[in-house]
Amino acid sequence: MIQADLIVEGAAELLTLSPSSNRPRRGDEMQDLGIIRQGALAARRGKIVWLGPASDLLTSVKPLAFSRVIDAYGKTVLPGFVDPHTHLVFAGSRENEFAMRIKGKSYMEIAAAGGGINATVAATRTASKADLQAQARKALDRMLAMGTTTAEAKSGYGLELDAELKMLEVIRTLHEEGPVALVPTFMGAHEVPPEYRQDPEAYVQLVVNRMLPEVSRRKLARFCDVFCEAGVFSVEQSERILRAAQALGLEPRVHADELTDLGGAAMAARVNARTADHLLFASDEGIRAMASAGVIAVLLPGTAYFLHLGRYARARDMIAAGVPVALATDFNPGSCMTESMPLILSIACTQMRMLPAEAITAATINAAWAIGEEDCAGSLEVGKQADLLILDAPNHEHLCYHFGVNLVQTVVKNGKVVAERGQRVR
Ligand code: NIG
Ligand code: FE
Numbered sequence: 001m002i003q004a005d006l007i008v009e010g011a012a013e014l015l016t017l018s019p020s021s022n023r024p025r026r027g028d029e030m031q032d033l034g035i036i037r038q039g040a041l042a043a044r045r046g047k048i049v050w051l052g053p054a055s056d057l058l059t060s061v062k063p064l065a066f067s068r069v070i071d072a073y074g075k076t077v078l079p080g081f082v083d084p085h086t087h088l089v090f091a092g093s094r095e096n097e098f099a100m101r102i103k104g105k106s107y108m109e110i111a112a113a114g115g116g117i118n119a120t121v122a123a124t125r126t127a128s129k130a131d132l133q134a135q136a137r138k139a140l141d142r143m144l145a146m147g148t149t150t151a152e153a154k155s156g157y158g159l160e161l162d163a164e165l166k167m168l169e170v171i172r173t174l175h176e177e178g179p180v181a182l183v184p185t186f187m188g189a190h191e192v193p194p195e196y197r198q199d200p201e202a203y204v205q206l207v208v209n210r211m212l213p214e215v216s217r218r219k220l221a222r223f224c225d226v227f228c229e230a231g232v233f234s235v236e237q238s239e240r241i242l243r244a245a246q247a248l249g250l251e252p253r254v255h256a257d258e259l260t261d262l263g264g265a266a267m268a269a270r271v272n273a274r275t276a277d278h279l280l281f282a283s284d285e286g287i288r289a290m291a292s293a294g295v296i297a298v299l300l301p302g303t304a305y306f307l308h309l310g311r312y313a314r315a316r317d318m319i320a321a322g323v324p325v326a327l328a329t330d331f332n333p334g335s336c337m338t339e340s341m342p343l344i345l346s347i348a349c350t351q352m353r354m355l356p357a358e359a360i361t362a363a364t365i366n367a368a369w370a371i372g373e374e375d376c377a378g379s380l381e382v383g384k385q386a387d388l389l390i391l392d393a394p395n396h397e398h399l400c401y402h403f404g405v406n407l408v409q410t411v412v413k414n415g416k417v418v419a420e421r422g423q424r425v426r
Contacts, residue, residue, distance in 0.1 A: 011390075080148065224246075228256055301348050329341060
């Protein structure tokens with residue numbers, strides 16, 4: 001008999017997202033959720049020790065005296081969401097830009113007029129670590145209540161060495177505090193700061209020669225990201241930054257082809273990036289290059305929605321081409337102010353025509369691959385972290401179909417109940 005300190009019984013659907021493989025899911029594999037109907041799961045010391053049909057539970061698992069039993073009868077159980085692209089740490093907010101866009105100004109026009117990323121940079125540079133932490137903690141509590149148990153978090157609102165290090169240290173502290181596990185990304189090349197407007201190339205040099213070596217030496221980031229966009233960093237500059245990062249042990253990822261077709265997707269393939277993100281304007285050639293290099297497309301339909309860009313990334317073409325697709329919030333104060341993965345999944349279905357099963361794969365196992373967490377998160381399998389959600393819904397389709405509400409009833413992280421009915425449990 002297997003001993004367990006946590007048991008989840010009687011799920012109408014237990015979405016395992018298994019069997020695991022040595023690469024993210026692509027093509028038709030994205031529709032396979034590995035569903036066990038009338039399923040049960042057991043965990044001990046934070047790890048999954050057993051899962052299978054509820055009818056086998058009694059003969060296979062022995063609950064320890066202090067074990068917790070969660071009744072999931074008639075409900076859906078799935079892995080905790082992995083949000084593989086967030087700008088979690090920032091000071092202030094930019095609701096003024098929201099109204100300006102409604103009146104017809106574009107994201108880039110607002111940035112050129114003194115808003116945009118550099119407005120948040122000004123606020124973040126002067127904020128204390130304690131203030132940044134307090135603001136991010138609130139966002140993390142919201143994420144958790146809506147089912148996110150692991151997330152990526154970027155720097156990129158400092159744009160000077162000390163402020164970038166400050167952001168990455170805040171991310172490290174928040175990760176250590178838990179319960180949401182955070183994977184840090186250095187994004188010194190998020191924008192050209194105002195003091196380098198006349199000489200952007202000098203800023204690229206600063207990122208390459210000063211910031212990257214220091215971030216690497218202090219082991220503050222696993223990934224390096226770049227905003228490769230017209231008027232921000234060119235393909236050539238982005239590639240140079242990412243190759244320098246690679247040489248220092250940071251894995252590349254790219255904000256690519258978000259607002260124009262600059263060739264960011266093809267560049268991501270050239271440098272063997274783990275992911276290329278956004279991709280609204282990615283060309284056929286870029287998509288083909290990503291498929292053959294195995295670059296994961298991290299799609300952020302919340303941003304297209306929030307900026308009312310009038311188009312979405314071509315998820316169907318990417319899936320057909322064999323590109324593994326993941327979904328993320330892009331949570332940030334300028335282009336997508338939401339912590340909600342369920343909302344992103346719903347937009348992915350209605351606007352990019354992803355099937356609910358594909359969207360769930362993209363928000364769990366493929367999202368875990370997108371941030372290198374595939375060995376511990378993203379699926380329910382023996383040996384993996386017991387990070388799971390109980391949805392107040394009889395099947396997985398409700399997650400995308402019933403939108404604008406929180407169906408996540410219970411959130412379990414490392415075998416502990418950490419949120420219930422929208423509230424953080426401490
Ligand atoms: O992913 N595109 C660049 N960076 C963010 C926006 C950040 C901001 O506006 O503050 C994005 O959309
Ligand atoms: Fe982003």
